[in-house]
Amino acid sequence: MNTNNQTKAIYTILAWTISGLIFFPILWTAITSFKTEAEAISSSPSLFMFEWTLENYSDVLARSPYFEHFWNSIVISVGSSLVGLLIAIPAAWSMAFVQTKRTKNLLMWMLSTKMLPPVGVLIPIYLLFRDTGLLDTKLGLVIVMTLINLPIMVWMLYTYFKEIPHEILEAARMDGASIKDEIFHVLLPIALPGIASTMLLNVILAWNEAFWTLILTAANAAPLTAFIASYSSPEGLFYAKLSAASVMAIVPILILGWFSQKQLVRGLSFGAVK
Amino acid sequence: MATTHSRTLAKLMLLPSVSLLLIWMIVPLCMTLYFSFLDYNLLMPGDNAFIGLMNYEFFLTDPAFIESFFNTLLLVLGVLFITIGGGIGLAILLDQAIWGRNYVRIMVLAPFFVMPTVSALVWKNMFMNPVNGLFAHFAEFIGVTPVDFFAEMPLLSIIIIVSWQWLPFAALILLTAIQSLDREQLEAAELDGAGPFSKFIYIVVPHLSRAVTAVILIETIFLLSIFAEILVTTSGGPGYASTNITYLIYTQSLLQFDVGGGSAGGIVAVIIANIVAIFLMRLIGKNLEG
Amino acid sequence: MGSITLKQVTKSFGDVNVIKPLDLQIRDGEFIVFVGPSGCGKSTLLRMIAGLEDTTSGTIEIGGQDATHMPPAKRGLAMVFQSYALYPHMSVRNNIAFPLKRAKVEPEVIEEKITTAAKMLNLTDYLDRKPGQLSGGQRQRVAIGRAIVRQPSAFLFDEPLSNLDASLRVNMRLEISELHKSLNTTMIYVTHDQVEAMTMADRIAVFNGGVIEQVGTPLELYQKPVNRFVAGFIGSPKMNFIDVQPSAGDATHCIGVRPEHLQVTQDNGLWTGKVGVIEHLGSETFLHVHVENTGTLTVKTDGECPLKYGDVINLTAPQNKILRFDKAGNTITTDTADKPAISSAS
Ligand SMILES: Nc1ncnc2c1ncn2[C@@H]1O[C@H](COP(=O)(O)OP(=O)(O)OP(=O)(O)O)[C@@H](O)[C@H]1O
Ligand SMILES: [Mg+2]
Numbered sequence: 001m002n003t004n005n006q007t008k009a010i011y012t013i014l015a016w017t018i019s020g021l022i023f024f025p026i027l028w029t030a031i032t033s034f035k036t037e038a039e040a041i042s043s044s045p046s047l048f049m050f051e052w053t054l055e056n057y058s059d060v061l062a063r064s065p066y067f068e069h070f071w072n073s074i075v076i077s078v079g080s081s082l083v084g085l086l087i088a089i090p091a092a093w094s095m096a097f098v099q100t101k102r103t104k105n106l107l108m109w110m111l112s113t114k115m116l117p118p119v120g121v122l123i124p125i126y127l128l129f130r131d132t133g134l135l136d137t138k139l140g141l142v143i144v145m146t147l148i149n150l151p152i153m154v155w156m157l158y159t160y161f162k163e164i165p166h167e168i169l170e171a172a173r174m175d176g177a178s179i180k181d182e183i184f185h186v187l188l189p190i191a192l193p194g195i196a197s198t199m200l201l202n203v204i205l206a207w208n209e210a211f212w213t214l215i216l217t218a219a220n221a222a223p224l225t226a227f228i229a230s231y232s233s234p235e236g237l238f239y240a241k242l243s244a245a246s247v248m249a250i251v252p253i254l255i256l257g258w259f260s261q262k263q264l265v266r267g268l269s270f271g272a273v274k
Numbered sequence: 275m276a277t278t279h280s281r282t283l284a285k286l287m288l289l290p291s292v293s294l295l296l297i298w299m300i301v302p303l304c305m306t307l308y309f310s311f312l313d314y315n316l317l318m319p320g321d322n323a324f325i326g327l328m329n330y331e332f333f334l335t336d337p338a339f340i341e342s343f344f345n346t347l348l349l350v351l352g353v354l355f356i357t358i359g360g361g362i363g364l365a366i367l368l369d370q371a372i373w374g375r376n377y378v379r380i381m382v383l384a385p386f387f388v389m390p391t392v393s394a395l396v397w398k399n400m401f402m403n404p405v406n407g408l409f410a411h412f413a414e415f416i417g418v419t420p421v422d423f424f425a426e427m428p429l430l431s432i433i434i435i436v437s438w439q440w441l442p443f444a445a446l447i448l449l450t451a452i453q454s455l456d457r458e459q460l461e462a463a464e465l466d467g468a469g470p471f472s473k474f475i476y477i478v479v480p481h482l483s484r485a486v487t488a489v490i491l492i493e494t495i496f497l498l499s500i501f502a503e504i505l506v507t508t509s510g511g512p513g514y515a516s517t518n519i520t521y522l523i524y525t526q527s528l529l530q531f532d533v534g535g536g537s538a539g540g541i542v543a544v545i546i547a548n549i550v551a552i553f554l555m556r557l558i559g560k561n562l563e564g
Numbered sequence: 565m566g567s568i569t570l571k572q573v574t575k576s577f578g579d580v581n582v583i584k585p586l587d588l589q590i591r592d593g594e595f596i597v598f599v600g601p602s603g604c605g606k607s608t609l610l611r612m613i614a615g616l617e618d619t620t621s622g623t624i625e626i627g628g629q630d631a632t633h634m635p636p637a638k639r640g641l642a643m644v645f646q647s648y649a650l651y652p653h654m655s656v657r658n659n660i661a662f663p664l665k666r667a668k669v670e671p672e673v674i675e676e677k678i679t680t681a682a683k684m685l686n687l688t689d690y691l692d693r694k695p696g697q698l699s700g701g702q703r704q705r706v707a708i709g710r711a712i713v714r715q716p717s718a719f720l721f722d723e724p725l726s727n728l729d730a731s732l733r734v735n736m737r738l739e740i741s742e743l744h745k746s747l748n749t750t751m752i753y754v755t756h757d758q759v760e761a762m763t764m765a766d767r768i769a770v771f772n773g774g775v776i777e778q779v780g781t782p783l784e785l786y787q788k789p790v791n792r793f794v795a796g797f798i799g800s801p802k803m804n805f806i807d808v809q810p811s812a813g814d815a816t817h818c819i820g821v822r823p824e825h826l827q828v829t830q831d832n833g834l835w836t837g838k839v840g841v842i843e844h845l846g847s848e849t850f851l852h853v854h855v856e857n858t859g860t861l862t863v864k865t866d867g868e869c870p871l872k873y874g875d876v877i878n879l880t881a882p883q884n885k886i887l888r889f890d891k892a893g894n895t896i897t898t899d900t901a902d903k904p905a906i907s908s909a910s
Contacts, residue, residue, distance in 0.1 A: 007370075008370075008371050008372060008373070011367065011370040011371070011372045012372040012373045012374070014367060015367050015368060015370070015372045015375075015378050016372075016374070016378060018364065018367065019378045019381040019382045020381065022381060022382055022384075022385060022438070022441065022442070023381035023382070023384055023385075025385070025393070025396055025397065025400075025401065025438070026384050026385065026388065028400065028408070029396050029400065032400065041406040044411070045408065045411060087290045087291050087294065088291060090287030090288070090290065090291075091287060091288050091290070091291035091292070093284075093287055094283075094284035094285070094287045094288045095288070097280075097284075098280050098281055098283075098284035100281075106288070106292070108555055110291070110292075110295060111555075112551050112555065113295050113298065113299050114495055115494075115495055115498070115547050115548075115550070115551040115554075116299060116303075116544060116547065117498055117499050117519075117520060117540075117543040117544060117546075117547045118499050118501075118520070119499065119519070119520045119523040119524065119536075119539070119540050119543050120302075120303060120306055120540040120541065120543050120544040120547070121298075121302035121303060121306060121540070122523065122524070122527060122528075122536070122540060123305070123306060123309060123527050123533050123536055123537055123540065124301070124302035124303075124305035124306055124309070125302055126527075126528070127305075127533075128302070128305075147294060147295070147298045150291060150294065150295060151295065154291055179283060204387060207389065208387070208388075208389040208390060210389060210390045210391050210501065210502030211499060211501045211502065211520075214391075214501075214502060214505065215524075215528065224389065225389050225390075225391050225502065226391075228389065228391045228392050228395060229391045229395075229502070229505070229506055231395060232391075232394075232395055232398075232505075232506040232507075239399060239400055239406070242395060242396075242399060242400075243396075243400070246392045246395065246396055249389060249391075249392055250387065250388050250389060250392055253387050253389070254384060254387045254388070256387075257383065257384075257386065257387035258380055258383070258384075258387075261379065261380070261383055261446070
């Protein structure tokens with residue numbers, strides 16, 4: 001083994017150890033979800049040498065309407081991302097391709113609305129929702145999620161669109177394309193990877209959002225964040241069941257995130273790193 | 275690209291986003307402002323009398339406010355410090371030639387996708403629980419008294435949990451930034467006789483400053499309004515030891531039904547956020563769009 | 565009908581006047597080349613003609629019709645960009661078909677036109693590739709193909725060849741000239757390349773700071789530039805300028821001699837100087853001659869030139885090849901006979 005391979009080995013061990021530690025809570029949760037409750041709180045916990053069981057999963061499914069929560073999460077996150085794209089794409093088009101002196105200020109302003117603390121508008125939104133019957137509805141949450149994620153969507157799309165050469169859109173215009181053709185036949189297909197990663201990131205953010213979803217929902221529209229929060233009430237320590245429920249809440253988004261990690265990093269950094 | 279026609283069109287296409295955000299910002303904010311001057315409690319339906327700045331007086335002189343203000347600050351700064359420091363270290367490590375880098379990346383990134391309620395519950399019960407948690411087992415194993423995390427160091431415990439969630443984000447963005455570093459520049463510096471330390475200070479750090487700015491900006495936006503982690507772990511306690519401003523206003527308005535007081539708190543939170551925002555916008559204006 | 569008439573056209577970006585009031589008449593079927601230093605407004609004017617930029621004032625007529633406020637799609641022009649501007653997500657076939665589809669042309673007709681264009685531009689084997697899989701020259705051909713299938717009334721080219729390497733540029737230059745001969749359609753062509761301008765153009769328009777200094781055939785511009793700017797801009801290597809003392813009855817402030825018109829003589833030339841750098845190009849040689857009190861003169865001579873660095877030589881030029889400029893830089897155009905001869909004393 002030469003020195004080069006030696007340093008590589010050292011770095012590899014170090015990197016695997018640290019990343020293993022970071023990942024451990026998730027791994028441990030997954031393993032615990034297959035244990036019996038007794039084993040889960042055993043004072044000499046075991047990583048693999050125990051009797052594997054699926055009991056916890058069936059218990060969780062029996063205890064609460066998991067699939068309803070799951071469906072609510074899907075509707076809220078995908079719904080708000082789609083509506084958001086619909087509103088954000090035209091805005092990003094304007095900012096990227098018809099720049100004015102105000103464009104930069106407008107972007108900054110949009111981003112600043114994202115900094116508006118939710119508690120600042122908590123009461124009016126709660127009261128407005130109560131009075132309009134939007135409280136505890138999926139529609140209400142789609143509206144809120146769309147609005148809180150809109151600035152991020154516009155900004156992300158803007159950074160993607162800005163990289164498309166103006167000439168391509170101008171060529172389309174010379175070729176007789178209407179603005180609709182220009183957007184649907186030229187801009188959107190070219191920007192598709194960027195749009196997809198914007199969409200993905202917003203699905204993830206909305207899926208995990210846990211301020212509005214906890215406050216504005218009760219029985220009907222509660223997504224998985226609320227489903228899992230119901231396990232916080234101290235009615236005994238059901239670690240194995242808690243783990244099973246946790247796994248069920250995070251696995252869909254974890255897989256989605258892993259598949260799209262490259263695009264996510266770029267999008268989330270607001271174009272600061274390429 | 276700029277004819278009158280396309281400019282008009284551009285304005286039209288901006289309209290939905292801008293107007294929705296304006297409404298979203300202004301209408302509830304005005305209502306909050308209005309409520310903040312009223313004696314308005316949902317439990318005591320009355321005439322909601324106008325009481326001037328009383329709500330603000332109560333809110334700002336409440337020792338809980340001072341405490342939660344500093345808790346908010348500590349929470350944001352603590353998490354930023356840990357995630358950026360750890361993130362740079364991790365990014366440099368992951369940038370080295372290692373075997374199985376893709377698997378390492380996947381493992382490091384995972385916590386970012388875990389919803390806050392889940393990570394808080396998992397940490398609270400399975401790791402930090404003083405009787406059955408893994409840390410307690412470990413303490414017993416090496417023969418020390420287990421720590422009751424949420425009773426003895428509630429805020430620090432929450433900082434640890436939140437840092438765990440945000441470390442992957444910081445690490446990955448910084449890693450991408452490091453990887454886009456111009457190798458030729460580093461080699462040129464090496465030829466000029468720069469050691470590893472001066473290379474890091476004069477080339478790597480300036481290059482990373484853009485990425486660090488982005489990390490600070492995005493994390494701050496989310497960290498200022500940490501909520502679920504507190505709700506499911508300590509509920510702000512013991513006392514107000516782990517209450518941040520978001521959580522304080524939540525308890526006032528939706529648990530004590532004091533709409534007036536909560537609104538005054540909301541306005542204070544908005545003002546604080548604005549101060550932070552102005553500061554951050556300066557930072558990005560300088561660093562991001564160059 | 566592809567005639568284009570610009571009347572008192574101006575353009576400002578905010579407070580900056582990029583195009584000063586400008587008149588230009590382009591005849592149907594003409595090949596006109598825009599040249600001028602960087603930033604003088606060539607692209608801006610081209611984009612105004614295309615309809616991609618608003619015209620601040622004045623009118624643009626295309627084929628006798630006022631097109632000042634028409635959207636680009638209605639003007640019936642085609643543009644070829646320096647960056648090619650191909651649609652990266654479409655195959656070559658679909659790139660070329662795009663304008664036809666927008667015009668709702670029948671699929672069979674589209675297919676036929678694509679086939680013809682592809683044959684003409686040697687693209688037949690590449691029709692199913694994406695632009696990313698083509699070389700620069702092939703991409704530029706696709707861009708041209710996309711332009712010709714719509715049978716526009718005029719083509720606009722903005723430095724179409726400047727991203728190509730030298731030998732490819734020569735080929736494409738010929739192909740575009742060929743195209744112009746066979747289609748006989750108006751072409752407006754922006755370039756920085758002297759050779760392109762001189763060889764391709766029917767007429768050249770020389771721009772400077774948002775105004776047209778002179779419009780004329782390549783030879784007119786070469787032989788009879790209206791001012792010092794045009795004289796210096798057209799021709800390579802650049803014309804030599806020598807400041808002179810104006811005398812009574814002669815307003816000449818400066819004279820200009822092209823390097824190819826300077827001759828090396830054994831004795832009694834107009835100027836005496838020392839040979840500096842010598843550039844041998846094979847077919848010709850450029851001498852840089854340092855003349856005391858006058859500066860460095862560039863001389864173009866034969867490929868076989870026996871001179872060495874440091875040689876002292878005399879230079880002369882035929883009187884009728886010497887241009888004279890007045891204080892404002894305008895060419896003095898009285899007959900040579902009326903002017904006092906330029907002598908070595910000046
Ligand atoms: N959108 C714009 N806003 C403000 N100024 C502009 C804009 N577009 C061009 N200009 C300015 O107008 C002037 C002319 O630009 P133009 O692109 O027409 O020059 P050009 O002659 O094509 O130069 P080059 O030979 O380098 O391509 C330049 O000074 C440029 O800075
Ligand atoms: Mg140009």
